[in-house]
Amino acid sequence: MNIGLFLSEGDGEISKTVDVKALAAQFSERMPVSVLDSLQNAASHRAIIRQVEDRNLDAVVLAGESPLFYKKTRNGERLLSMLNAAGINPNRLAITNIHEQVALPHRSTPEEATKKAKVLIDVSIEKVLLSKLVDLIEVSPRRSVTVIGTTAAGLFAAQRLLERNFDVDFLDREEVRALNGFRNQTQPTLAAIKNHPKAKFHVSKISDFYGYAGNYRINLEDGKKLRAGGIIVAIGDDLKMTDELYPFLRLERNEKGLFKTLSADTAVTETVQQGIFLIPETPTIAAAISLADSAAMSCDSMLSQNAIRHELFVSEVDEEVCGGCGTCIKTCIFHAAEIDPVKKLSSTNIKRCVGCGNCVSACPTGARDQISGSTAYYLSAIRILSTYKPPSGPRLLYVVCEGCGYPSLDFAGNSGIEYPTGVMPLAVRCAGRLDTQFILEAFKQGFSGVVICKCKDDHCLNIVGNTDLDRRANLFRSVLSSRGISPDRLRIFGVSDCDGASCVTSAVDFMKFLTNMGRA
Amino acid sequence: MAKLKVATGLLQGCFGCHMALLDLHEDLIPLLVALDIVRSPINDVKEVPEVDLGILDGSVCNTENEALAKEFRKKSKKILALGTCATLGGINGLRNLYDLDAVLKRSYVKNESTVEGTVPSSPVIPRLLPHVKALHQVIDVDYALPGCPPTPGMIATALMDIINNREMKIASKNLCHECTRTHEQMYIPRREFVTDSVTSIMELDEINEDKCFLEQGILCMGPATREGCEARCVKGNTPCRGCMGPGPDALEQGAKMINSLASVLPAGGLMFMEDVVGVGYRYSLPVSIYPHREEK
Numbered sequence: 001m002n003i004g005l006f007l008s009e010g011d012g013e014i015s016k017t018v019d020v021k022a023l024a025a026q027f028s029e030r031m032p033v034s035v036l037d038s039l040q041n042a043a044s045h046r047a048i049i050r051q052v053e054d055r056n057l058d059a060v061v062l063a064g065e066s067p068l069f070y071k072k073t074r075n076g077e078r079l080l081s082m083l084n085a086a087g088i089n090p091n092r093l094a095i096t097n098i099h100e101q102v103a104l105p106h107r108s109t110p111e112e113a114t115k116k117a118k119v120l121i122d123v124s125i126e127k128v129l130l131s132k133l134v135d136l137i138e139v140s141p142r143r144s145v146t147v148i149g150t151t152a153a154g155l156f157a158a159q160r161l162l163e164r165n166f167d168v169d170f171l172d173r174e175e176v177r178a179l180n181g182f183r184n185q186t187q188p189t190l191a192a193i194k195n196h197p198k199a200k201f202h203v204s205k206i207s208d209f210y211g212y213a214g215n216y217r218i219n220l221e222d223g224k225k226l227r228a229g230g231i232i233v234a235i236g237d238d239l240k241m242t243d244e245l246y247p248f249l250r251l252e253r254n255e256k257g258l259f260k261t262l263s264a265d266t267a268v269t270e271t272v273q274q275g276i277f278l279i280p281e282t283p284t285i286a287a288a289i290s291l292a293d294s295a296a297m298s299c300d301s302m303l304s305q306n307a308i309r310h311e312l313f314v315s316e317v318d319e320e321v322c323g324g325c326g327t328c329i330k331t332c333i334f335h336a337a338e339i340d341p342v343k344k345l346s347s348t349n350i351k352r353c354v355g356c357g358n359c360v361s362a363c364p365t366g367a368r369d370q371i372s373g374s375t376a377y378y379l380s381a382i383r384i385l386s387t388y389k390p391p392s393g394p395r396l397l398y399v400v401c402e403g404c405g406y407p408s409l410d411f412a413g414n415s416g417i418e419y420p421t422g423v424m425p426l427a428v429r430c431a432g433r434l435d436t437q438f439i440l441e442a443f444k445q446g447f448s449g450v451v452i453c454k455c456k457d458d459h460c461l462n463i464v465g466n467t468d469l470d471r472r473a474n475l476f477r478s479v480l481s482s483r484g485i486s487p488d489r490l491r492i493f494g495v496s497d498c499d500g501a502s503c504v505t506s507a508v509d510f511m512k513f514l515t516n517m518g519r520a
Numbered sequence: 521m522a523k524l525k526v527a528t529g530l531l532q533g534c535f536g537c538h539m540a541l542l543d544l545h546e547d548l549i550p551l552l553v554a555l556d557i558v559r560s561p562i563n564d565v566k567e568v569p570e571v572d573l574g575i576l577d578g579s580v581c582n583t584e585n586e587a588l589a590k591e592f593r594k595k596s597k598k599i600l601a602l603g604t605c606a607t608l609g610g611i612n613g614l615r616n617l618y619d620l621d622a623v624l625k626r627s628y629v630k631n632e633s634t635v636e637g638t639v640p641s642s643p644v645i646p647r648l649l650p651h652v653k654a655l656h657q658v659i660d661v662d663y664a665l666p667g668c669p670p671t672p673g674m675i676a677t678a679l680m681d682i683i684n685n686r687e688m689k690i691a692s693k694n695l696c697h698e699c700t701r702t703h704e705q706m707y708i709p710r711r712e713f714v715t716d717s718v719t720s721i722m723e724l725d726e727i728n729e730d731k732c733f734l735e736q737g738i739l740c741m742g743p744a745t746r747e748g749c750e751a752r753c754v755k756g757n758t759p760c761r762g763c764m765g766p767g768p769d770a771l772e773q774g775a776k777m778i779n780s781l782a783s784v785l786p787a788g789g790l791m792f793m794e795d796v797v798g799v800g801y802r803y804s805l806p807v808s809i810y811p812h813r814e815e816k
Contacts, residue, residue, distance in 0.1 A: 318769055320692050320693070321692050321693060321694075321767050321768060321769045322693065322694075323693035323694035323695065323696045323697030323698075323743075323747060323767075324696055324697055325694055325696035325706065325742070325743035325780075326696075326703060326706030326707050327706075327743055327780045327783055327784060329706065329707055329708070329709050330705075330706065330709075330710075330711070330712075330713075330714065330783045330784055331711075331783040332709070333711050335709045337709070338709075339707050341703070341707055344696065344697050361779050362779050362780050362782070362783045363776075363779075363780070364694065364743040364744035364770070364776045364777055364779065364780035365693070365694045365743070365744065365766075365767040365769060365770055365776070366766075366767060366768075366769030366770035366771070366776065367767070367769055369769075375769075375771075379771075435775070435776075435779060436775040436778055436779055437771050437772060437775045437776065437779075437809060439775075440772070440775055440808070440809040440810045441771075441809050443810060443814075444809055444810050464711065468782065468783065471782040471783075471787055472778060472779050472782040474787055474791075475778045475781065475782055475787050475790060475791065475796060476775065476778050478791070478796050478797050479774060479775060479778065479796070479797055479800070479801075482617050482797040482801075482813075483617070483810050483812070483813055483814055484813040484814040485810075485814055
């Protein structure tokens with residue numbers, strides 16, 4: 001495999017701490033390396049693509065800003081799609097976070113930060129080396145939108161979509177809740193929508209939900225089946241309805257438990273789910289209307305594409321090994337694991353699978369594996385991470401879930417909190433993906449302790465990943481004791497999104513605890 | 521065709537795998553046309569001659585086992601690890617959950633039937649190794665056949681493969697594939713435990729002969745265990761104990777079973793009713809990721 005490594009100086013932010021030049025020199029013996037002043041500007045993006053083409057690269061490792069940056073900004077999204085177009089499979093791209101998780105939190109120990117950065121880049125290289133190519137599918141978007149919540153904002157968004165010739169289905173517990181609030185302001189819009197031939201109102205609840213952005217299937221408790229290209233959620237501060245929708249829509253939630261958008265200032269209506277837009281609660285009707293316009297606009301531009309590409313990051317089954325025990329069927333809350341009772345063989349329904357990896361952990365034979373993060377990769381990553389030896393203090397395997405743990409650790413870096421270099425981060429898709437075998441491997445590799453930083457209750461994007469981890473870990477503690485490993489050396493805690501401070505405090509407290517135990 | 525010269529030997533084991541070979545009865549005859557067993561505990565030859573195939577049964581627990589295993593490797597062109605002890609460390613391996621000192625004291629000093637006991641120290645008695653090991657952890661192994669013991673049929677098939685220089689195939693799916701019990705809950709895609717409670721098999725007066733053990737609240741190792749044993753135990757209305765060891769894609773049996781049970785049976789009941797560690801690692805502790813108690 002021809003891997004290219006791109007190191008970012010982070011406009012001086014990274015190179016202030018991490019010796020990027022030295023890293024480049026070390027890695028250049030093994031692969032083409034480029035040092036760029038940043039991975040965020042247009043010129044560097046062009047430089048990356050040029051390298052990919054000139055050097056005929058088939059895998060790329062970007063070491064710089066957090067991978068979340070690529071998911072949450074237009075700029076990052078653009079780079080990813082350019083790389084895709086240049087022939088880099090999504091699984092052949094790994095992003096090492098040497099900014100938020102190395103340079104910022106280890107400012108006062110530059111030498112150690114550089115050593116740690118090297119190990120983290122090694123993990124990314126291993127990731128692309130062990131990856132399987134992920135399949136892509138293209139969905140032709142349906143020109144229909146389901147608006148959940150007949151609030152004023154929902155009605156205004158729908159009005160815009162109807163003007164643009166979309167079919168609109170309204171779904172709510174009551175016919176039109178907007179009339180409870182801004183009656184005078186919404187009455188005319190409501191009248192217009194009520195008479196529109198392309199608008200329909202449904203008073204029911206969701207009983208089943210699956211599909212992709214561009215083509216969702218929504219089954220209702222009253223038996224009706226809706227199909228939608230996009231979904232706009234406009235339920236205001238209705239916490240009860242948020243609780244009902246959360247297992248289906250899988251959106252991030254804020255401290256109050258309400259759904260939240262990707263960003264409060266730059267991505268005001270986009271959510272973690274590509275095809276679902278959110279109009280958050282607003283104090284004034286003017287703000288509601290502008291957010292409604294934004295949501296309708298985003299939805300329109302998504303559904304006006306010829307095709308929407310989806311990466312099939314699903315769970316796959318080794319048919320030579322699966323014996324049809326049914327554990328995955330009992331584990332998957334999305335009903336994506338299916339079984340042929342005669343052949344005794346399980347399979348994955350790719351329309352339903354969200355790729356969380358909960359079934360992979362649960363599978364007692366190891367027949368199931370995750371395309372985006374195979375068991376072989378995680379084990380290898382744990383071994384590589386264990387090669388970093390901090391100058392003093394314990395060494396922690398700090399497992400962070402991509403939902404809440406990872407952003408929190410990033411946030412800690414961004415807020416200027418420093419912590420010891422012995423905290424070795426390992427990102428997993430979801431806490432539910434954490435196979436207890438990994439914990440044993442970590443202790444075997446000599447980590448002083450293992451921390452699993454997951455989403456707190458009712459915040460897991462995969463609904464049950466965090467609680468399934470607890471179930472497994474509780475049973476597993478007896479295995480640790482049986483090997484003479486104190487179960488206290490495994491710590492699991494839940495954070496809400498961007499809770500950097502508590503994320504670090506818990507790690508530092510745990511390190512003190514381990515030091516007192518004599519585990520430094 | 522020249523006969524294949526074979527030597528068999530017993531390490532730390534119960535002799536069960538040798539018995540299983542003898543259990544072939546008249547089916548041994550066609551095998552003996554192609555095999556010449558020149559050394560075996562059965563014919564009581566002590567020295568290990570040069571052979572084409574060395575078959576070892578049992579795990580490596582003491583210095584004598586270690587020496588015999590190395591002697592076999594030196595004298596044999598190919599080595600077959602026969603049975604679970606040789607392949608996975610077997611039930612002897614559970615000793616690895618304790619320090620060697622504690623094991624010796626428990627047996628010879630703090631034993632209920634011992635008065636003023638001492639740990640034997642005669643130079644003619646082989647010393648226990650600090651940890652029990654599977655054969656491949658001590659010498660290179662060419663073929664491995666798990667099973668406690670492997671069925672006579674499995675042994676015959678394996679030997680025929682070796683004689684004919686074919687790749688020795690062992691089953692790769694889990695026991696559920698071979699098990700014929702019916703499911704009411706396991707295949708229903710609903711997030712619910714398959715039973716409300718966990719029951720110890722000792723406490724049951726009657727066990728349903730046709731229904732999945734897990735659905736009856738009985739801990740069965742089948743899901744985390746390789747098939748190939750003809751599901752003898754489950755056919756005899758006894759839950760699988762896991763003697764065939766983990767499947768080829770699992771790293772180890774105990775942790776995998778725990779991952780799986782957490783989705784299937786209520787954890788509280790499991791912790792209360794069962795020795796989860798003992799059950800999960802009954803046969804495969806020496807080949808698990810963390811194969812023994814942490815060194816002090």
